[in-house]
Amino acid sequence: MLARKSIIPEEYVLARIAAENLRKPRIRDRLPKARFIAKSGACNLAHKNIREQGRFLQDIFTTLVDLKWRHTLVIFTMSFLCSWLLFAIMWWLVAFAHGDIYAYMEKSVLESTVCVTNVRSFTSAFLFSIEVQVTIGFGGRMMTEECPLAITVLILQNIVGLIINAVMLGCIFMKTAQAHRRAETLIFSRHAVIAVRNGKLCFMFRVGDLRKSMIISASVRIQVVKKTTTPEGEVVPIHQLDIPVDNPIESNNIFLVAPLIICHVIDKRSPLYDISATDLANQDLEVIVILEGVVETTGITTQARTSYIAEEIQWGHRFVSIVTEEEGVYAVDYSKFGNTVKVAAPRCSARELDEKPSILIQTLQKSELSHQNSLRKRNSMRRNNSMRRNNSIRRNNSSLMVPKVQFMTPEGNQCPSES
Numbered sequence: 019m020l021a022r023k024s025i026i027p028e029e030y031v032l033a034r035i036a037a038e039n040l041r042k043p044r045i046r047d048r049l050p051k052a053r054f055i056a057k058s059g060a061c062n063l064a065h066k067n068i069r070e071q072g073r074f075l076q077d078i079f080t081t082l083v084d085l086k087w088r089h090t091l092v093i094f095t096m097s098f099l100c101s102w103l104l105f106a107i108m109w110w111l112v113a114f115a116h117g118d119i120y121a122y123m124e125k126s127v128l129e130s131t132v133c134v135t136n137v138r139s140f141t142s143a144f145l146f147s148i149e150v151q152v153t154i155g156f157g158g159r160m161m162t163e164e165c166p167l168a169i170t171v172l173i174l175q176n177i178v179g180l181i182i183n184a185v186m187l188g189c190i191f192m193k194t195a196q197a198h199r200r201a202e203t204l205i206f207s208r209h210a211v212i213a214v215r216n217g218k219l220c221f222m223f224r225v226g227d228l229r230k231s232m233i234i235s236a237s238v239r240i241q242v243v244k245k246t247t248t249p250e251g252e253v254v255p256i257h258q259l260d261i262p263v264d265n266p267i268e269s270n271n272i273f274l275v276a277p278l279i280i281c282h283v284i285d286k287r288s289p290l291y292d293i294s295a296t297d298l299a300n301q302d303l304e305v306i307v308i309l310e311g312v313v314e315t316t317g318i319t320t321q322a323r324t325s326y327i328a329e330e331i332q333w334g335h336r337f338v339s340i341v342t343e344e345e346g347v348y349a350v351d352y353s354k355f356g357n358t359v360k361v362a363a364p365r366c367s368a369r370e371l372d373e374k375p376s377i378l379i380q381t382l383q384k385s386e387l388s389h390q391n392s393l394r395k396r397n398s399m400r401r402n403n404s405m406r407r408n409n410s411i412r413r414n415n416s417s418l419m420v421p422k423v424q425f426m427t428p429e430g431n432q433c434p435s436e437s
Contacts, residue, residue, distance in 0.1 A: 053304060053325060053327065054243050054256060054304055054306065054325065055304070055306050055323050055324065055325040056325070057208070057324055057325070058324075059198070059201065059322060059323035059324055079185070079188070079189065082185075082189045083189055083192045083193055083196075087193070090189065090190070090193060093186075094186050094189075094190070097182050097186060098151075098182065101151065101175075101178055101179065101182055102144065102147045102148050102151060103144070103147075105147040105150070105151065105171065105175045105178075106140065106143045106144035106146075106147040107140075107143075108171050108175075109134065109137065109143040109146055109147055109168075109171065110137070110139075110140050110143040112133055112134070112165060112167055112168050112171060113132070113133055113134060113137045113143065115167075116132065116133050116164070116165055118132040118133060118134070118137060119137075119138065119139075122137075122138040123138075131162075131164060132162060132164065133161065133162060133164055133165035133167075133168040134146060134159055134160070134161055134162070134168060135158075135159055135160055135162065136158050136159045137159060142159065145159070146159045147175070150172060150175050150176070150179075151175055151176070151178075151179040152179075195316060195318065198320070198321075200313050200316075200318070200320040201320050201321060201322035201323075203227060203228040203229045204225070204226075204227055204228075204233070204309055204320075204322035205225070205226050205227075205228060205355065206223060206224070206225050206307060206309075206322075206324040207223050207224040207225075207337070207355065207356040208330070208356045209223075209326070209330050209331070209332050209335075209356060209358065210222065210223040210305065210326040210330060210331045210332070211223070211331070211332045211333075211335040211336060211337065211358055212284075212290075212295075212298075212331060212332070212333045212334070212335075212363070213334060213335060213336045213361050213363050214361075214362070214363050214364070215281060215283075218283050218284065218285070218368075219283075219284045219363070219364075219368045219371060220264070220281045220282060220283050220284060221281070221282040221284060221288075221290060221305070221331075222279050222280065222281045222282070222336075222337065223279070223280055223307060223326065224277055224278070224279050224280070224337050224355065224356070225238065225274070225277065225278055225280055225307075225309060226274075226276070226277030226278070226350075226352070226355060227274050227275075227277075228352075231313070231314045231315050232274065232275060232314050233274050233309075233311035233312065233313065233314070233320070234311060234312040234313075234314055235271050235311055235312055236271060236272050236273075236274045236309060236310070236311035237271050237272065237309075237310050237311065238263055238272060238280050238307065238308070238309050239260070239263070239307075239308045239310070240260070240261045240262075240263060240280075240282055240305060240306070240307055240308075241258050241259060241260055241261065241305070241306045241308070242258070242259045242261055242289045242290075242303055242304070242305055242306070243256055243257065243258055243259075243303070243304045243305075243306055243325075244257055244259075244289075244301075244302055244303040244304065245257065245302055259289050261282055261287070261288055261289060261290075262282065262283075262287060262288075263280060263281070263282055264281040264282060264283045274311070276341055276348065276350055277340060277341070277350060277352075277355065279337055280307075284368040285368065288368070289303070290368070291367065291368050291369050292367050292368075292369050293367055294365060294366050294367040294370070295333040295334070295365040295366075296365065297367070298328050298331060298333060299328060299329075300328075301328045302328075303327070303328060304325050304326070304327050305325060305326045305327075305331070306323065306324075306325045307323065307324050307325065307326070308321060308322075308323050309321065309322045309323075332358060333363065333365070334360055334361060334362070334363035334365075335358040335359065335360055335361065336358060336359055336360075336361045337356075337357070337358055338354050338357045338358065338359055340352070340354045340355060340357075
């Protein structure tokens with residue numbers, strides 16, 4: 019408005035607007051990275067455009083086990099209903115071909131001349147089919163020796179019924195005893211930490227088992243998944259790199275009787291070797307943790323998974339201790355399972371720390387000085403508080419003291435006395 023009225027030159031206004039636009043940083047919202055493995059362990063992967071759907075039917079048992087419960091129950095019910103209806107039709111055809119249906123309609127039937135007694139309609143044939151396959155045997159309907167075809171149908175229905183029972187019951191058992199059910203009680207810390215342990219930068223996380231039944235031959239594997247580009251220009255969207263776990267046991271197995279802190283030393287073999295605390299926030303990587311073992315009660319191999327993205331890795335933190343000894347028993351406080359505390363840690367990468375070991379010494383010295391300063395401040399605050407408290411107590415005592423009264427004698431002398 020002022021530029022239009024020629025009060026302020028238009029060139030000055032344009033320059034001022036351009037300067038303000040340069041000062042304001044343009045922050046673009048960073049799109050959330052798609053996780054390859056969810057925190058619950060589920061794979062975040064969608065299979066599309068699968069043309070050869072018939073391959074799933076070649077492994078029908080695994081397909082039935084992988085189905086959802088509602089689909090499994092529908093298939094379980096329909097398999098029995100369809101088999102009962104199919105053999106009911108066969109029993110009705112046997113009775114119709116032998117003439118038993120007309121004989122019962124004309125009421126001129128002898129029980130010893132029919133194939134199946136009391137099979138007068140399709141309903142009675144359906145009931146007899148259920149009795150044969152489920153082996154109920156109410157006694158109202160039974161076979162005779164007149165029809166060899168009926169004996170063949172009986173044998174065939176028994177075999178088919180046994181196969182259906184074995185498949186469906188085995189499928190339901192496998193669904194209830196699946197390995198990932200046991201993995202529900204294997205827990206991981208929500209955040210991972212990077213701190214100094216034994217003079218080295220280490221990537222650490224905590225794992226625990228909520229059940230008393232143990233996981234036999236438990237082992238932990240760590241992989242880093244990130245998007246990379248080869249020197250030839252090929253883009254690899256999911257590039258997996260194995261990183262070693264610091265385990266003093268040669269068999270690489272862990273004894274998961276109590277929560278453990280799994281440690282990975284960031285050395286030259288590690289994909290995190292060149293990453294500093296500042297670079298970590300901009301890294302497009304995901305650390306996948308896989309825990310495998312054999313369930314002690316069932317003998318089934320189970321696997322628990324989780325992952326940590328860059329936002330879930332805390333630099334310069336350490337897990338608090340949750341195992342204590344109480345009355346001769348080790349107690350675990352799971353309310354502090356994922357709690358961390360800040361510790362002194364260099365902000366540089368592991369490569370820079372190896373090249374300049376003095377960085378670690380300087381960091382520890384600064385941490386020690388800051389700790390001493392905080393202790394001095396805390397002690398001085400305590401002294402000040404105690405002095406103020408003592409002064410307030412003295413004032414209160416002085417206000418409660420009894421005043422002295424002086425009496426005058428006839429000679430003019432003062433006689434102090436207390437009242």
